[in-house]
Amino acid sequence: MQKKDEEKIKNQIPPDLLQKIEALESSPQTGKAGKKIAVFDLDNTLLIGDIGDAVFAQLLLDKAPIAFSWQEYQGLLDRKKKREAYEKVITTMAGLPLDTLIETTEKVMHCGLDSLKLPETEVPVPVPHPVMQALLKLLKAANYEIYVISATNRYSVRFVAREFFDLPESHVFGIKPVVKEIEDEKKGKVIVLGSELEPPVTVAEGKTEIYKKYAGTTPPLLTAGDSETDIPMLNLAAARGLIIWVGTDTARYEAIKPKIEHPENLYYFPRGAGSR
Numbered sequence: 001m002q003k004k005d006e007e008k009i010k011n012q013i014p015p016d017l018l019q020k021i022e023a024l025e026s027s028p029q030t031g032k033a034g035k036k037i038a039v040f041d042l043d044n045t046l047l048i049g050d051i052g053d054a055v056f057a058q059l060l061l062d063k064a065p066i067a068f069s070w071q072e073y074q075g076l077l078d079r080k081k082k083r084e085a086y087e088k089v090i091t092t093m094a095g096l097p098l099d100t101l102i103e104t105t106e107k108v109m110h111c112g113l114d115s116l117k118l119p120e121t122e123v124p125v126p127v128p129h130p131v132m133q134a135l136l137k138l139l140k141a142a143n144y145e146i147y148v149i150s151a152t153n154r155y156s157v158r159f160v161a162r163e164f165f166d167l168p169e170s171h172v173f174g175i176k177p178v179v180k181e182i183e184d185e186k187k188g189k190v191i192v193l194g195s196e197l198e199p200p201v202t203v204a205e206g207k208t209e210i211y212k213k214y215a216g217t218t219p220p221l222l223t224a225g226d227s228e229t230d231i232p233m234l235n236l237a238a239a240r241g242l243i244i245w246v247g248t249d250t251a252r253y254e255a256i257k258p259k260i261e262h263p264e265n266l267y268y269f270p271r272g273a274g275s276r
Helices: 003-010 015-027 027-035 052-059 072-079 083-091 100-108 128-143 154-165 205-214 228-236 248-259
Strands: 036-041 116-117 120-123 144-153 172-184 190-197 222-225 242-247 266-269
Touching: 003 228, 015 128, 015 228, 015 242, 015 266, 036 128, 052 072, 052 083, 052 100, 052 116, 052 144, 052 154, 052 228, 072 083, 072 154, 083 172, 083 190, 100 154, 100 190, 100 222, 128 144, 128 154, 154 172, 190 205, 205 228, 222 228, 242 248, 248 266
Parallel strands: 036 144, 036 222, 144 172, 222 242, 242 266
Antiparallel strands: 116 120, 172 190
16 A cells, blocks of 8 residues: 555544554564454444344335334344344345345445335434544555454345455355255246354354354454444454444443453444434
């Protein structure tokens, strides 16, 4: 990367965050660590908004054959049953062609709307956070391996990570439904989603399992997330690493501090306008 391009990217990152990244890079231990890794959540972290919610809403608007309503989904979230809610959104897509799921993700991300209007609510259309896009470019230039681990379906996550953050699929993970091939009278062989999920399910501790399975045992130098279910992943960070909490509520940030193993390394990043 040319010096002028690097400076342009740095100008898009808040000075205090940039200072922490530069301090991390200048640490003598960083040079001895060998592999440098950063791990991010996707929804409401790299994105302003939630692609899992938006894809689900769009499928409902498109009258996809899903036996699960928005009210039922929200009811599970209200009862703090996040894992069950995220799993059910995906398992009730059983029979949906994989191509339809990917095309719906693309449709949402390029619709140009601020929100999707369901009869009972409006669901924000997610957009890439420009600061996070700049941060990832900076980390790539510094030779970090970047992983994304999300509680949204893997196919939507991989589409967004590839199209908007230039990340390879091999470094991007989400909840993965089992797929199967069926014979369609009109289309021939079609790959459809099944009703089972491949373990580990990438919620809470499942995110750390995925990291250890695919990234190895090297602790990441940087972790970033926005939800209590991200805390196990955030705590993967090296003792001298940087932990970024992305949010809109400082009280919530203060509440999660006791759950962070190295709170002295915790940085609060306000998500900004248009966020939830």
